[in-house]
Every structure is written in C-alpha cells, then in structure tokens.
Amino acid sequence: xxxxxxxxxxxxxxxxxxxxxMWSFVGVLIGNVIGVLPGMGIMxxxxxxxxxxxxxxxxxxxxxxxxxxxxxxxxxAICSILLNLPCHxxxxxxxxxxxxxxxxxxxxxxxxxxxxxxxxxAAFGIMQMIFFAPFLxxxxxxxxxxxxxxxxxLGLLAGATLAxxxxxxxxxxxxxxxxxxxxxxxxxTGTARFTFGALSLYNGVDLVAVALGFFGVAEFLxxxxxxxxxxxxxxxxxxxxxxxxxxxxxAALPILRGTVIGSLCSLIPGTGPTIASFLAYAAxxxxxxxxxxxxxxxxxxxxxxEASTHSAVQADFIPTMSLGIPGDAVxxxxxxxxxxxxxxxxxxxxxxxxxxxxxxIASFWVGNILLVILNVPMIGVWVKLLQIxxxxxxxxxxxxxxxxxxxxxxxxxxxxxxxVIGVVGYGxxxxxxxxxxxxxxxVLGPRxxxxxxxxxxxxxxxxxxxxxxxxxxxxxxxxxxxxxGQIFFACRKTRVVRDLAGxxxxxxxxxxxS
Amino acid sequence: xxxxxxxxxxxxxxxxxxxxLKTARSRTRRLxxxxxxxxxxxxxTMEAITFGMGTMARTGPGFFPTVLGAVLxxxxxxxxxxxxxxEEHDSAAFGxxxxxxxxxxxxxxxxxxxxxxxxxxxxxxxxCVFISAFGDREATVxxxxxxxxxxxxxxxxxxxxxxxxxxxxVHWV
Numbered sequence: 001x002x003x004x005x006x007x008x009x010x011x012x013x014x015x016x017x018x019x020x021x022m023w024s025f026v027g028v029l030i031g032n033v034i035g036v037l038p039g040m041g042i043m044x045x046x047x048x049x050x051x052x053x054x055x056x057x058x059x060x061x062x063x064x065x066x067x068x069x070x071x072x073x074x075x076x077a078i079c080s081i082l083l084n085l086p087c088h089x090x091x092x093x094x095x096x097x098x099x100x101x102x103x104x105x106x107x108x109x110x111x112x113x114x115x116x117x118x119x120x121x122a123a124f125g126i127m128q129m130i131f132f133a134p135f136l137x138x139x140x141x142x143x144x145x146x147x148x149x150x151x152x153x154l155g156l157l158a159g160a161t162l163a164x165x166x167x168x169x170x171x172x173x174x175x176x177x178x179x180x181x182x183x184x185x186x187x188x189t190g191t192a193r194f195t196f197g198a199l200s201l202y203n204g205v206d207l208v209a210v211a212l213g214f215f216g217v218a219e220f221l222x223x224x225x226x227x228x229x230x231x232x233x234x235x236x237x238x239x240x241x242x243x244x245x246x247x248x249x250x251a252a253l254p255i256l257r258g259t260v261i262g263s264l265c266s267l268i269p270g271t272g273p274t275i276a277s278f279l280a281y282a283a284x285x286x287x288x289x290x291x292x293x294x295x296x297x298x299x300x301x302x303x304x305x306e307a308s309t310h311s312a313v314q315a316d317f318i319p320t321m322s323l324g325i326p327g328d329a330v331x332x333x334x335x336x337x338x339x340x341x342x343x344x345x346x347x348x349x350x351x352x353x354x355x356x357x358x359x360x361i362a363s364f365w366v367g368n369i370l371l372v373i374l375n376v377p378m379i380g381v382w383v384k385l386l387q388i389x390x391x392x393x394x395x396x397x398x399x400x401x402x403x404x405x406x407x408x409x410x411x412x413x414x415x416x417x418x419x420v421i422g423v424v425g426y427g428x429x430x431x432x433x434x435x436x437x438x439x440x441x442x443v444l445g446p447r448x449x450x451x452x453x454x455x456x457x458x459x460x461x462x463x464x465x466x467x468x469x470x471x472x473x474x475x476x477x478x479x480x481x482x483x484x485g486q487i488f489f490a491c492r493k494t495r496v497v498r499d500l501a502g503x504x505x506x507x508x509x510x511x512x513x514s
Numbered sequence: 515x516x517x518x519x520x521x522x523x524x525x526x527x528x529x530x531x532x533x534x535l536k537t538a539r540s541r542t543r544r545l546x547x548x549x550x551x552x553x554x555x556x557x558x559t560m561e562a563i564t565f566g567m568g569t570m571a572r573t574g575p576g577f578f579p580t581v582l583g584a585v586l587x588x589x590x591x592x593x594x595x596x597x598x599x600x601e602e603h604d605s606a607a608f609g610x611x612x613x614x615x616x617x618x619x620x621x622x623x624x625x626x627x628x629x630x631x632x633x634x635x636x637x638x639x640x641x642c643v644f645i646s647a648f649g650d651r652e653a654t655v656x657x658x659x660x661x662x663x664x665x666x667x668x669x670x671x672x673x674x675x676x677x678x679x680x681x682x683x684v685h686w687v
Contacts, residue, residue, distance in 0.1 A: 189575050419624060
C-alpha cells in the first residue's frame with residue numbers, strides 16, 4: 001500500500017504527457033458527443049475507433065477508448081433530462097424525475113445536480129480502484145491455471161445470468177461467444193477450427209467485426225424509424241445550472257447513497273452501471289419519507305442514480321484491469337483492445353505495464369475534470385447537438401462502421417462478415433437474446449480454453465483439480481450457488497430485474513436495452 | 515345500446531383473444547429460439563469432434579469446442595421446455611417489422627462492399643449513405659443526396675487524405 005502514492009504520481013506523469021493528454025481529451029470529447037446524440041451507441045463508437053488505435057502506443061489507445069466510455073455518461077444524462085429520451089440504458093431512470101424537472105423549468109438545476117453527482121460518484125469509483133485493485137492483484141497472483149479457469153467460468157456465468165432477460169438465453173449467448181472465440185488456428189496443434197476453408201478465418205473472427213455486427217448493425221436495424229427528436233423549449237445557460245442551497249441540501253445524501261450502491265454493484269460481474277442506477281433509484285424511493293414526489297421532479301431521483309452510474313462506470317474497470325475479467329460488454333471490448341496491443345491482461349498487468357494501469361487511473365481524474373469543464377460552460381452547444389435528427393446520423397454511422405471494419409485487415413471480407421453478424425444478431429435480439437454475453441465469451445474464450453487445457457495437463461487429466469484447491473473450490477461453490485439461486489428465484493417469480501421493473505414502471509423497457 | 519354488463523363481457527372477450535395471441539406468439543418464439551440453439555449446438559459438436567479429441571491429460575483441439583457444443587445443445591433443449599417469463603416485457607421493446615428500414619440498411623452496407631471492390635472508397639461511401647438514408651420514412655431524395663455528398667467529402671478529406679486509407683478513393687477494375 002505504501003507504493004500507492006509514488007505509483008499514482010507516476011500515473012499522472014504518464015497521463016499528463018501532451019500526447020496522452022490529447023488522446024484522453026479526444027476520447028472524452030467523442031464520448032460526450034456520442035452520449036448526447038440520441039440513438040448512438042458507446043459500443044459501436046469504441047469499435048469503430050478501435051482500428052484507429054492499432055497504430056497508437058498502448059497507453060494512448062486505452063486512455064482514449066476508456067475516455068469514450070465515461071465521457072458518454074456525462075452526455076447521456078443531458079439527453080435523458082432535457083428530452084425524456086433514454087439514450088443510454090444507464091441513464092434511462094434519470095428520465096423519471098429529470099424530465100419533470102425540465103417541464104417545471106428546472107432542467108438546468110437537474111443538470112447542475114447531475115454534474116455534481118457525476119463528479120462525486122466518479123471520484124469515489126476512482127478511489128475505490130486505486131485502493132482495491134492492488135489488493136485484488138495481490139490475491140490473484142496466487143492463482144494457478146485451475147483457479148483462473150474457474151474464476152473465468154464464474155465471471156461468465158454471472159455475466160450471463162445477472163445482466164438482463166432470460167438467464168438461460170444469457171448462457172446460450174455466452175457459449176455462442178466462446179465458440180466464436182475458438183474459430184481459427186488452434187495455438188497448441190495448429191489445427192484449423194471452424195474455418196470451412198476460408199483463409200480469412202484462420203486468424204479467428206475479428207473482434208471489430210463481432211462488436212460492430214452485434215452492437216452497430218444490429219442496433220441500427222433495431223432503432224431505425226423509432227427514434228424521434230424531441231423539441232426543446234428555450235436555451236440553457238451556465239447560470240441556469242446553479243442549484244440553490246436547498247437543492248444542494250436535498251441532493252447531498254442521495255448522492256452519497258447512490259455512490260455507495262454504484263461502487264458495490266460494479267464489483268459483481270454482470271451488474272454494471274444500468275442495474276446500479278435502477279437499484280439506486282429504487283432504494284431512494286423506498287427510504288424516502290415522501291415517496292409520492294418521485295416521478296414528479298424529485299431531486300433525489302436525479303442525484304442518486306446519476307452518482308450511482310458514474311461510480312459504477314469507474315469501478316467497472318477494477319475486475320478488468322486487475323484480474324483480466326471484464327464485467328460487461330464495454331469492458332470486454334477494452335480488454336480486447338489491450339490484447340490487440342500485445343498486452344496480456346491479468347494480475348501481472350499492474351506490475352508489467354504500470355504505465356497503462358496507473359496512467360489510466362490518473363487519466364480518469366484528468367478526464368473527469370475535463371468533462372466538467374466541457375459540460376458546464378458549453379451546455380448550450382450540447383443542447384443544440386441534441387436536435388440533430390437520427391435520420392442524418394445513422395447513414396453516417398453505417399459508413400463509419402464499414403470504413404472501420406475494412407481498415408482492420410484492409411479487406412472487404414470484414415464488411416461482409418459484419419453484415420452477416422449484424423443480421424443474425426438482430427434476429428437473435430428479436431427472439432429475446434441479448435448480445436452482451438457473446439462479447440464476454442468471445443474475448444475470454446481463448447484464455448479460458450488455454451487455462452482449462454493447461455490445468456488438465458498439470459493434473460494428468462484429473463478433473464478433480466478444479467475443486468481440490470480451496471480457492472477454485474470456492475469459485476465453483478459460488479457458481480453453483482448462483483445457478484441454484486437463479487432457479488429458486490425463477491420459481492418464485494421474484495427476479496431482481498422484475499422487482500425493479502415493478503418499482504419503476506415507466507422505465508422497465510429501457511432496462512432491456514443495452 | 516350496449517349495457518355495461520355486455521360491454522364488460524365484450525372487453526373480457528378481447529382480453530382472452532389478446533392473451534391467446536400472446537401465448538401463441540411466445541410459444542412460437544420459445545420453439546424457434548430453443549430449436550435454433552439446439553441445432554447450433556449439434557452442428558458445433560459434430561464439427562468439433564472431427565478436430566481430434568486427444569486424451570484427458572493431453573486434450574486435443576476438438577475437446578473444448580465439443581464440450582461447448584454439448585453445453586449449447588443442453589441449453590437449447592432446456593430453452594425448448596422451460597417457459598420463459600422474461601419474454602413478457604421483452605416483446606414490448608420491439609415494434610412491428612420495418613422492412614423498409616431493414617432492407618435499406620442491409621443494402622447500404624452490401625453496396626459499400628460491392629462498390630468499394632469495383633470503384634473505390636468514394637463511390638462506395640456515396641452508395642452506402644445514399645441507400646441507407648432511405649431507410650428512414652421521412653427521407654427525401656434531395657436530403658439523401660446532400661447527406662451522401664457530405665459523407666464523400668469526409669471520406670476524401672479525413673480517410674483518404676489525412677488517414678491514408680488503404681482503399682483507393684476511385685479506381686476501375
């Protein structure tokens with residue numbers, strides 16, 4: 001723990017290098033724009049820009065991609081509060097009280113409170129990462145192949161069943177992702193698997209094609225002709241954002257509670273920012289002395305979920321950067337970007353690539369401060385951006401998708417691959433399958449197989465190796481508990497998500513979207 | 515005149531019909547999704563067995579995919595028999611089929627691939643944006659032309675000139 005401060009200072013020296021600072025700024029700026037624009041996805045944006053980062057140094061690449069993710073959270077709230085559009089699932093619940101506040105002419109105050117909640121939540125999430133990640137790493141160093149394998153299985157299982165929709169369908173999608181990950185040449189023996197003679201598949205299915213197919217093409221097939229541009233009344237200026245003393249008093253405790261809920265949620269795989277924001281709202285409504293004001297412009301109903309989202313978003317990076325196990329699809333994509341950069345994810349990342357690890361943490365501070373600077377004085381610009389109709393946006397986005405996939409390998413095969421994946425993905429979406437677990441399986445698949453086979457070789461083919469060491473037995477037990485618990489709750493018809501959907505009736509549809 | 519009692523009965527009748535339709539739809543959906551997953555699982559298993567299973571101590575390239583195929587098959591069978599409750603509020607998220615939007619988006623991307631191979635980035639960009647723009651019900655020819663032209667300018671300046679994009683801007687086969 002004594003190394004934390006020097007490490008952090010080193011991180012700042014990395015993050016403040018002009019080159020890195022510039023990319024970090026580009027990342028948060030693009031993220032903020034994407035967050036504001038209705039119908040544009042974070043996943044699609046990160047994957048379009050992924051090929052662009054191949055030629056960049058690893059630190060700059062990761063800082064920028066991460067910046068898009070948390071930058072978009074600042075923009076997303078603007079869209080929810082001013083237009084009542086749940087642009088991003090993690091801000092859907094903010095509509096409930098944010099939009100009524102706008103109708104009462106207090107939209108600026110709602111945004112001001114949001115910015116404070118966002119910064120406070122994010123700051124807490126970053127602190128959590130600074131102190132908790134090294135602790136996790138020190139435990140993870142004791143892991144052998146069997147432990148790594150069972151931990152990954154547990155992560156995948158949680159990601160598949162806790163997120164949203166049917167748990168069985170989540171598992172099915174995870175396995176599909178794992179299968180997609182095995183396509184290509186087997187590392188041990190050189191056997192070609194599932195290539196069907198196509199030379200382009202010998203290197204495996206492309207991460208960019210998978211991500212853009214499921215989260216780009218499929219999303220646009222879903223949202224075409226469904227996104228309407230709302231009309232805004234009047235403009236927004238900086239002084240409208242300033243909350244009164246009474247507003248602040250009302251917001252303080254909810255911000256604190258939301259932050260704690262968010263930081264706890266982020267540590268459970270599969271329950272990212274979206275579920276954190278719903279839980280925070282539900283909790284706030286339940287403990288309130290006046291639950292009746294929720295839905296009619298309660299400040300607590302904006303402050304708490306926003307703080308929760310932002311702290312969950314920052315702390316989301318903890319399992320990804322310290323264990324190499326992503327909790328949701330965005331993190332899987334960031335992990336994929338690390339792997340493409342030649343950085344092996346896992347507990348050794350912190351010691352082998354301190355530039356990446358501590359640089360990223362420091363860039364979170366820098367990025368969040370930049371975002372507050374970007375959002376408060378420039379609120380008018382963002383509000384104008386809100387009015388760009390979706391019909392001008394999606395053809396451009398499709399063009400960027402095509403260019404992005406083409407540039408990964410400089411061949412048209414990628415574009416065709418993305419189109420096929422996108423159409424299949426949309427079909428699956430309509431059948432009630434969610435694509436997020438596919439990406440988790442796809443990114444973790446190769447490492448899962450490697451550790452699985454290594455563990456079996458070390459134990460001379462004895463499957464007992466997965467339950468003999470106490471650590472891996474603990475993971476297996478947790479996994480079994482998870483499955484049994486799911487069956488139990490499914491029978492009692494009280495799944496967490498349904499419970500929440502009942503508490504927050506207007507936004508339940510939004511929980512289904514990613 | 516319809517008496518209140520009659521109206522209630524009528525309404526209840528509609529309710530029954532709607533819920534029948536809902537169950538029928540959710541059954542088709544269950545059969546379709548379960549069947550697809552089962553078939554995919556079987557296909558994966560059959561293909562994976564041919565890669566060579568190896569022994570437990572030295573697992574071959576087919577071992578892990580075969581396990582995955584088997585798990586997928588089992589999950590598919592479970593999907594076929596377990597009634598799915600999450601379905602109910604899921605279906606609300608998707609409206610009726612939007613053939614116009616879908617076909618324009620698909621054709622737009624396909625056009626990028628074809629025009630890109632044949633004529634280069636510029637024509638591919640124009641075709642992709644112009645065609646996909648018509649997916650929106652409020653699209654006009656003029657608006658789409660302007661949008662596509664703007665995209666071509668972006669392609670020329672940002673991709674071909676600044677980023678040295680590999681695909682030539684214009685070329686003939």
